[in-house]
Amino acid sequence: MEIIKDDNILKIEHVSMRFRMANDRVTSIKEMVTLLLKKKVEFREFWALKDVSFDVRRGEVLGLIGRNGAGKSTTLKIISGILKPTEGSVWRGGNIVPMLELGSGFDYDLTGHENIYLNGAILGYSKKYLQSKYDEILDFSELGDFIHVPIRNYSSGMLMRLAFSIATVVNPEILIVDEILSVGDENFQKKSHARMMELMNGGTTVLFVSHDLGQIRSMCNRVVWLEDHTVKMFSDAAEVCDAYRI
Template identity: 50%
Template sequence: MQIIKAEHISMQFNMASEKVDNIKEYLIRKIKGHISYDILWALQDVSFTMEAGESVALVGLNGSGKSTFLKVLAGVLEPTGGTINVRGSIAPLIELGAGFDIDLTAKENVWLNGAILGYPRPVMRTYYDDIVAFSGLGQFMDVPVKNFSSGMLARLAFSVMTFGTPDILIVDEVLAVGDFTFQEKCRRRIAEMQRNGTAILFVSHNMEQVREICTRAVWLEKGKVMADGECCQVTEQYMKKGEQAGGESVLP
């Protein structure tokens, strides 16, 4: 069953071409029509489909449009052009700490994210102890997350987003944060979710992880799809191109 269908997705950002020091100056210039913009196309005519239970990697250099596409898919951004249809629930691990209130405790953020994801309180009560156990943060659950390290935040975010069995799991570089043992724990959890039918959309610069988790890869460059196919073949093409380019980013 097709779970994601994106057709001709384009995303434009307007970037101010001159520096404005404060909001008052910006508003005055905007009213007078003195603000000029440079247009950046983060995505250009991207079409993409994904089947239920499939594991797909998005690869590309920094600035290639991967995170923008994930945000469009998750409903965080409205595309400038094109249409996107998603069937089922999404667990988005797009930005470290996204959806967390830094002034709330870890425990309070678990309940907050459960509500955001649409889970009723009885369901959260069922899963709460498992979330805490998986994160390994039992003694820190009453601490505000603003005092957490990036590794602790990654533990909490991954544990909250992967409880239950969402239809789609989006993972954007979260496994790059945290210690080796927790990364291994996360990979085992992802493998378990795959066996239970969750579709995985995975972003990482670690090609070893990509090949371990995914069977298909989509290569983005300057917001365009360069290749879409069997994971090892596409990642090999991507890495070869990167070596030829000297490893430079496609955008400044």
């Protein structure tokens, strides 16, 4: 797909995110009351993001780099709508599917078959879509007849394979990838790595977080460099990667 300069699919405008950290997270009424009586409920303000703006063009792969705690995950959560920004706004021109942390939507008492549908529904797929992709998921996961067994009986490798297979039969307009996943034994690792590459080069818009500069340089069109909770640099991949390394 050709990337056109002003054809944005996502616009992040002056987004700031403030967290209020109570001295201790109060989770019981008793604590709350005693603290209130002592007037000890103080909030420490913490800005996880300060005035972050960038845009994503339709069809491009946009990289996000930065050190731990720079605000990458917070940015992704705001983009996907999980967190509401304190200030600023996000404009979305398409549906967003996050690449789930593997297995986070699983129910261990259900069979693999049932979990495919449950997990797919959580990711926002329609029943029809899942039915049409079911065989593909099953094939890719190499689970065979085990698909009709409750997944609490799976080995961890089987679980990962199933989770990966569900997570990657996506067809969203915007895909969020937090590190490239490769799981399982050597054979499956190769297969899953190839699948990820195929997904990311397949013409959908991708937001890609990684600590591997090599990957970022080879896959991304443009890169946002976050540092100290704000955008330090936002430009073409090669340029940002060169600056980041120094």
